[in-house]
Amino acid sequence: MRTIWRILKMKFDFKDKKKFYDNIRNRILTDINIKITCFILAVIMYVLVSFSQLSEKSFTKKINIKGMKGDFVISNNLPDSVRFVIKDKKRIIERVSEDDFNIVLDLSEYESKGKGTYLVKLQWTYPKIMKSFFSGIEVSPEILSVTIESIKQKNIPISVPTFGNVKSGYMIKERKVNPSEVRVQGPESVIESITSIDTEKIDISEASESFERIVKLNNNSNKIKVVGPADISVFYAIARKTETKTFKVKKVTVNNLNQKFDYSIENLPLNITLSGSETIMSAITENNIYVSIDVSNANIPGEYNYRDFNIEVPADVNVVTVVPRTLIITIEDKN
Structure with missing residues (x-):
């Protein structure tokens, strides 16, 4: 400091203040254009060098709504997330991480506007150490198109998809789904378009016996919320495939007829319809x-109507119908 003061005393006459200030002013204003230009160039060079030394780092960050x-x-x-690139001096970049940033989709101002489609700019926050002139962040995408709708609820039926086939000769006789429908909630346009909701697929390959499965609903839409039970009970009644055939039976055995009588049956043949598995039915004949x-x-000769007659068929075969249902038998004396 003393040295600087001696130099100033040598250069300027401090006894004459006016002369002192004039000297200072003259020195400043001399070649002022050149001095300003040099200063601007120095600033530009500083900025260019500083920007050339910037580092960058990219992150993927989840959007907070x-x-x-x-x-x-x-x-x-x-x-769900956006990519953003940060730029700053290397020493700053090395100190920050993804957790130091927050990407926000703020829809507060759209509460009063109600349903519609809006272009909303994302907002983000910097860590405090990135507040310099050289700090920067680029977010992609920066603006999102957001469609807002009213929430709606309705009941829709539950559909149960399957894969595979039951064992040959068997069939699904009955299926019970409990509950048979479920309540869903979501955007009005989405809910209106839904006609049913699937469960997980059920394997019925080679099934030959009835069974029950507990399955989950297969909700593939992140726009739909299921309001109700998560577990669905599905019962399958498995039975043999049945075939129905009608046979013309002309032979009827008459039992316990008095030996002094003869008989005749007027309304034969009987049309007897049977049902059973395909395998059994394919082998049955009138015999x-x-x-x-x-x-x-x-006890005496005459005409008798009988509705109660016995029909015997092979095992696992059912009698469906008999036509005519009444047999007319005429009893008469033997000659």
Whole structure:
């Protein structure tokens, strides 16, 4: 400091203040254009050198959504996260991480506007150490198209997809789904377009016995919320495939007829319809059907109507219908 003061005393005459200030002013204003130009060039060079020494780092950050009212919901697909690139001096870049940033989609101002489609600019926050002139951040995408709709609920039926086939010769006789429908909630346009909701697929390959499965709903839409039970009970009744055939039976055995009588049956043949598995039914003929009737009450000659007659068929075969249902038997004396 003393040295600087001696130099100033040598250069300027401090006894004459006016002369002193004039000297200072003259020295400053001399070649002022050149001095200003040099100063500007120095600043530019500083900035250029500083920017050339900047480092950058990129992150992927999840978008935080705030400001949505309870009776509205976003109905279009938005990216879960955005990519952003930060630029700053290397020593700053090395000190920051993804957790130091926050990307926000603020929908607060759209509460009063209600449903519609809006272009909303994302907002973000810097860490404090990135507040310099050289700090920068680029977010992609920076503006999102957001569609806001009213929330709606409705009941829709539950659909149960399957894969595979039951064992040959068997069939699904009945299927029970409990509950048979479920309540869903979501954007009005999405809910209106839904006609059913699937469960997980059920394997019925080679099934030959009835079974029950507990499955989950297969909700593939992130716009739909299921309001109800998560577990669905599905019962399958598995039975043999049945075939129905009608046979014309002309032979009827009459039992307990008094030996002094003869008989005749007027309304034969009987059309007997049977049902059973395909394998069994394919082997049945009229000869496998035995029809008998008890006429022990026929004590005198005459015409008798019988509805109660016995029909015997092979095992696992059912009698479906008999036509005619009444047999007319005429009893008469032997000659």
